[in-house]
Amino acid sequence: MRWLLLLILIPTGCIEFSISDEKAISQFENEKVPLQIGDLQAYERNIHYVYTNQLRDNLAIFVHGSPGSWSAFLDFFKADTLLQDFDLLAIDRPGFGKSGYGIAEPSIEKQADLLDQVVQQFPHLNKILIGHSLGGPVIARMAMDYSDRYSGLVFIAPSIDPEMEKEEWYRDVIATRVGGFFTPKDFEVSNDEIRPLKQELEDMLPLWSRIRIPSIVIQGTEDSLVPKENADFAMKMLPDSLLEVRLLKDVDHFIPWSHPGEVIEAIRRLADAQ
Numbered sequence: 001m002r003w004l005l006l007l008i009l010i011p012t013g014c015i016e017f018s019i020s021d022e023k024a025i026s027q028f029e030n031e032k033v034p035l036q037i038g039d040l041q042a043y044e045r046n047i048h049y050v051y052t053n054q055l056r057d058n059l060a061i062f063v064h065g066s067p068g069s070w071s072a073f074l075d076f077f078k079a080d081t082l083l084q085d086f087d088l089l090a091i092d093r094p095g096f097g098k099s100g101y102g103i104a105e106p107s108i109e110k111q112a113d114l115l116d117q118v119v120q121q122f123p124h125l126n127k128i129l130i131g132h133s134l135g136g137p138v139i140a141r142m143a144m145d146y147s148d149r150y151s152g153l154v155f156i157a158p159s160i161d162p163e164m165e166k167e168e169w170y171r172d173v174i175a176t177r178v179g180g181f182f183t184p185k186d187f188e189v190s191n192d193e194i195r196p197l198k199q200e201l202e203d204m205l206p207l208w209s210r211i212r213i214p215s216i217v218i219q220g221t222e223d224s225l226v227p228k229e230n231a232d233f234a235m236k237m238l239p240d241s242l243l244e245v246r247l248l249k250d251v252d253h254f255i256p257w258s259h260p261g262e263v264i265e266a267i268r269r270l271a272d273a274q
Contacts, residue, residue: 017186018069018097024050027074033083039098042117045105048098049118052077052088059124060267062090063115065133065159066193067186069097072132072256081264085271089122091115093138095189102185104192108200112141120149128152128270130263132256133226134193136160137201144207152270153215156263157226157253161233162201164226171195208237214273216244216266218259220251243273 062073070090094105131139136158173179219231
């Protein structure tokens with residue numbers, strides 16, 4: 001019941017799916033590193049991104065979940081422990097934020113291709129992918145299809161195990177014209193990409209052996225949106241490249257907000273492994 005749980009969480013202020021570029025820039029007026037905000041064309045899609053241009057050798061690339069936007073990782077752009085060694089790049093996935101808002105891309109392969117086209121415009125030596133929730137299978141597919149372009153993966157509560165994707169009756173209702181009318185656009189886009197996710201993940205099963213770069217999984221034991229068994233799946237599919245699985249006791253799905261230090265530590269460990 002992911003969608004319904006997220007609806008409950010919105011009024012509490014736990015989730016803000018996107019903020020305006022103007023608001024983001026205003027938040028960084030007094031920060032050491034200004035934001036560079038832009039758009040790049042990847043095939044027929046416009047992809048919106050936020051970037052810190054410090055001429056670092058390392059690039060940390062953040063890929064959000066569903067629903068979401070680049071601003072899920074806003075606070076990381078203020079983290080001195082990252083900025084001293086990394087440029088940061090956060091991307092609105094297709095259909096969210098300013099990347100063709102409202103028009104979903106249900107294919108994980110196509111999403112990975114689109115995002116890779118954007119990332120390749122940044123000439124850093126080491127590129128580490130960080131994916132939260134549905135961002136997890138997207139970065140996995142990027143590493144599967146373009147293995148020589150990336151140097152590490154951080155999976156945060158990733159939706160990667162097809163067996164963990166259950167049939168949820170309300171998704172077919174949302175997909176109808178009437179259901180869509182009553183559904184917030186962010187959730188409608190999310191629904192459009194989650195409905196086929198199980199099959200997308202099944203199609204990826206033979207490809208996991210292509211991933212040979214160091215990887216870390218961070219997973220909460222009390223995650224009610226993405227079961228903790230996804231971490232077990234990663235251990236099975238990445239026996240040689242998985243450096244560590246961090247199971248956070250009594251922690252839910254929202255690790256980037258509640259435990260950013262764990263994410264930063266994982267990114268830095270991968271950089272040190274180069």
